[in-house]
Amino acid sequence: MLDIKVIRTTTPKTKPREDEPLGFGRIFTDHMFIMNYTEGKGWHDARIVPFQNISLSPAAMVYHYGQEMFEGLKAYKAEDGRTLLFRPDMNAKRAINTNKRLCIPEIPVEDFVQAVKAVVKVDEDWIPKAPGTSLYIRPFIIATDEFLGVKPSSTYMFIIILSPSGAYYESGLDPVGIWIEDEYVRAVKGGIGEAKTGGNYAASLAAQVKAHDEGYSQVLWLDGVERKYIEEVGAMNIFFKIDGVVVTPALNGSILPGVTRDSVIQLCKSWGLPVEERKISIDEIYEAQKSGKLEEVWGTGTAAVISPVGKLRWKNEVMIIQDGGIGELSQKLYDTITGIQLGKIEDIYNWTVEVK
Incomplete structure (x- = not known):
């Protein structure tokens, strides 16, 4: 089980109005999850921090050799007030398969799901309630070694960001x-x-x-x-x-x-x-x-x-x-x-x- 530290923002963003068109993947919540990987140490320093830019060396391997992966899932606000995820274990298992193919260190299913639930809980009040809306969840991993050479990185970052979103297609369910x-x-x-x-x-x-x-x-x-x-x-x-x-x-x-x-x-x-x-x-x-x-x-x-x-x-x-x-x-x-x-x-x- 991850020991996740939480640092809450002191400058919360203005949330979209209930009648405001959200689009897809354009608005981001107040917080993000980050966890680091170091060869010989494993995944460490799990934390939830204010949404912010990340600083990487121009030599970071993700830029040059494309060693990265991502997932996508959603959180929904039920009519009875509960916050629900849909089959997050499936995303976690698929992430393991992707990581194996790309030589990225595995994140156990329970840790992946725990991280998703933790950051969603912190920004739970960002989940939109209008019909057809949801909180889109984007977990991803990037290779961060400062090295120019084709090999698996020895350091990585696992990050989860959240985006209140409307329908993926502006036309909704139209064919x-x-x-x-x-x-x-x-x-x-x-x-x-x-x-x-x-x-x-x-x-x-x-x-x-x-x-x-x-x-x-x-x-x-x-x-x-x-x-x-x-x-x-x-x-x-x-x-x-x-x-x-x-x-x-x-x-x-x-x-x-x-x-x-x-x-x-x-x-x-x-x-x-x-x-x-x-x-x-x-x-x-x-x-x-x-x-x-x-x-x-x-x-x-x-x-x-x-x-x-x-x-x-x-x-x-x-x-x-x-x-x-x-x-x-x-x-x-x-x-x-x-x-x-x-x-x-x-x-x-x-x-x-x-x-x-």
Whole structure:
């Protein structure tokens, strides 16, 4: 168990008004969690301090070799006043897998969750209460050695910052348009596609800009070898409902194992829906849409929860899904997951964790 010291700010910020648009990831709370790692000593000096800039040497290894990772989860204010986290242990376990891939020292699950709960508790009054809002939690680790050379760092910082946020998409639950990318590649099996690290997102920017210029919200990536099999969207996992069957790409080493993805699979199975985790080609999706069997498409992720897809652009083909509207299953999944997160629906899966 961590011994976390708390130093509270003497100059608290002005909190957003209840009717003020929050956007996503633009406003930050009064405090942050920091913990250091030193080779031979391990993780040490866990503390909560006022939100502030950090000072690093220009030679810090994170700047030159990209050794860093991050996670994302949320805290919610339930109607009965409780503060709830959604499956934080899953984020902690995924962080361990990312750290192993990037040669970053492991943080035990219980320490990760304790740190999240502690800093959320300190800034609990920053959690917004308006519909569709939450407190976004961003834990991350950076390599801090002052050294120019390709090797794992021997010092690190683990930091958690908090951001009261509105809907990830300004349009809310309105279906988005997705650009299917067949020129650029984000990740391949054996690379770092299954790790949550900034390099994966940097690799996606060129295609993201191209998609935005064409009026699409996100990029759907194909596999990096055959450019044929569907993998994931830039910030989400992807699901298809084809002729009554829920299909999502199988985790193959180049796809991020999403927490919301796992939740959706469990919910669909519990409702008696057939679910397949397998390879699925863009040709199969195109044929399913042409034959009328492609019933729904949606993305899943912590930020957006469920993001219905209204159209897919592949080469010169534009596939309209559900007449551009929200599918029945997409809506049900969104209502159920957000209902559990907000304490409105009984949590029979034991997914929520109260911050006390």
